[in-house]
Amino acid sequence: MRLVTWNVNSLRSRIDRVEALLARHDVDVLALQETKAKEEQLPLMGLQAAGYEVAAAGTNQWNGVAIISRVGLDDVQVGFDGMPGWGEPEAPESRAIGATCGGVRVWSLYVPNGRKPDDPHYVYKLAWLSALRTAAASWLDVPAVMVGDWNVCPTDDDVFDVKQFAKSTHVTPPEREAFAAFADDGWREVTRAHDPGYTYWDYYRQRFERDRGLKIDFAYASPSLAERVTGAFVDRDERDPAQGAGSPSDHAPVVVDLAD
Numbered sequence: 001m002r003l004v005t006w007n008v009n010s011l012r013s014r015i016d017r018v019e020a021l022l023a024r025h026d027v028d029v030l031a032l033q034e035t036k037a038k039e040e041q042l043p044l045m046g047l048q049a050a051g052y053e054v055a056a057a058g059t060n061q062w063n064g065v066a067i068i069s070r071v072g073l074d075d076v077q078v079g080f081d082g083m084p085g086w087g088e089p090e091a092p093e094s095r096a097i098g099a100t101c102g103g104v105r106v107w108s109l110y111v112p113n114g115r116k117p118d119d120p121h122y123v124y125k126l127a128w129l130s131a132l133r134t135a136a137a138s139w140l141d142v143p144a145v146m147v148g149d150w151n152v153c154p155t156d157d158d159v160f161d162v163k164q165f166a167k168s169t170h171v172t173p174p175e176r177e178a179f180a181a182f183a184d185d186g187w188r189e190v191t192r193a194h195d196p197g198y199t200y201w202d203y204y205r206q207r208f209e210r211d212r213g214l215k216i217d218f219a220y221a222s223p224s225l226a227e228r229v230t231g232a233f234v235d236r237d238e239r240d241p242a243q244g245a246g247s248p249s250d251h252a253p254v255v256v257d258l259a260d
Contacts, residue, residue, distance in 0.1 A: 001102055003027075003147070007217065030052075033064075033109070052070045053072075055099050065095060076097070083096060095128070096109050109148035109150070112128050113169065137185060145222070147217075148218075159171060161212070188223065189218050189221075190220075191232040200215070201239060
């Protein structure tokens with residue numbers, strides 16, 4: 001099985017790129033984040049014509065997650081048990097969707113950004129990760145994978161200049177500890193060993209061209225599924241403005257291959 005995770009930064013704007021990606025990499029399951037649309041607004045006809053099923057969750061022009069699969073799409077769950085909400089009044093955001101695809105429980109996750117360490121959104125981010133950890137404990141005993149945009153740089157090597165982020169989110173000890181806690185529980189991050197490269201480059205000042213990026217897109221697999229991983233890589237060409245039609249997302253897709 002070939003599984004891909006990608007923060008697409010608007011599915012409506014990049015549907016042509018999504019369809020091309022599926023064909024180019026012969027993808028079985030694609031987990032998307034930041035789709036930025038309600039389900040009924042998504043352009044799905046081309047995907048469905050190509051043999052893919054789609055499960056999506058979206059409430060407005062922000063956030064949004066989806067799973068696109070040609071190997072089955074069962075037991076769809078929007079949000080996880082205990083997932084905190086945001087706003088006044090507090091409401092759940094479209095940041096998590098799970099489905100069983102080809103016998104694998106796949107979760108597409110868009111972890112809150114946090115904005116700034118002194119912002120209420122940062123508290124929300126840590127609470128969200130804590131709640132995810134609690135919910136994920138019940139998924140460890142089955143073939144399962146949590147993929148997506150985690151908005152955390154777990155090590156200094158995952159940011160182009162850690163000094164520039166000294167007062168920013170993504171690199172603070174509490175965020176890194178929250179990310180590492182999943183490994184403490186038995187989850188295994190399965191992409192870094194195969195490709196330690198960045199997955200995100202801001203559009204600002206030609207960050208991609210100068211390779212000034214962040215590694216924030218990951219795949220945490222349960223023990224039984226981690227044993228099936230045969231390879232992984234970051235598709236940097238998809239982030240390259242010189243490649244493909246139209247503007248790229250600021251994230252590159254991350255491809256994970258699983259033995260049957």
